[in-house]
Amino acid sequence: MGILDALLGNASANDIQETQTDLARLLAADERVEKAYAIFRDQIIFTTKRLILVDKQGLTGTKKEILSVPYRSIERFSMETTGHFDLDAELKIWVRGQAEPISKTFRDNQSIHDIGKALAEYAL
Numbered sequence: 001m002g003i004l005d006a007l008l009g010n011a012s013a014n015d016i017q018e019t020q021t022d023l024a025r026l027l028a029a030d031e032r033v034e035k036a037y038a039i040f041r042d043q044i045i046f047t048t049k050r051l052i053l054v055d056k057q058g059l060t061g062t063k064k065e066i067l068s069v070p071y072r073s074i075e076r077f078s079m080e081t082t083g084h085f086d087l088d089a090e091l092k093i094w095v096r097g098q099a100e101p102i103s104k105t106f107r108d109n110q111s112i113h114d115i116g117k118a119l120a121e122y123a124l
Contacts, residue, residue, distance in 0.1 A: 013037055013114075016034070033045060044115060050070045051068075051074070052068055090106070
């Protein structure tokens with residue numbers, strides 16, 4: 001179901017231990033991955049200290065942009081769920097010091113609610 005969810009643009013939970021191993025060079029000594037989600041090739045990762053957004057680029061996905069946002073820098077966030085004619089759900093995160101929010105698009109309401117709940121747990 002995880003591969004199908006990813007292809008459809010739905011977020012699927014990633015293995016926390018595998019994500020911890022993948023990010024070992026990036027994480028602080030006492031930092032742990034708490035939750036991780038994949039959206040197609042991208043990832044949204046919640047650690048004990050920050051939100052990490054991984055944007056894989058290019059055809060092979062070997063090039064990555066990794067955005068690290070400390071929870072204290074998240075000012076607010078919003079969720080827009082799907083409707084009858086608008087099939088995209090959207091998450092926006094406003095970060096202190098940036099004029100435009102970080103925006104992620106999903107294909108189902110469950111994914112955006114799971115990630116919204118995780119944001120509320122860590123950022124509030």
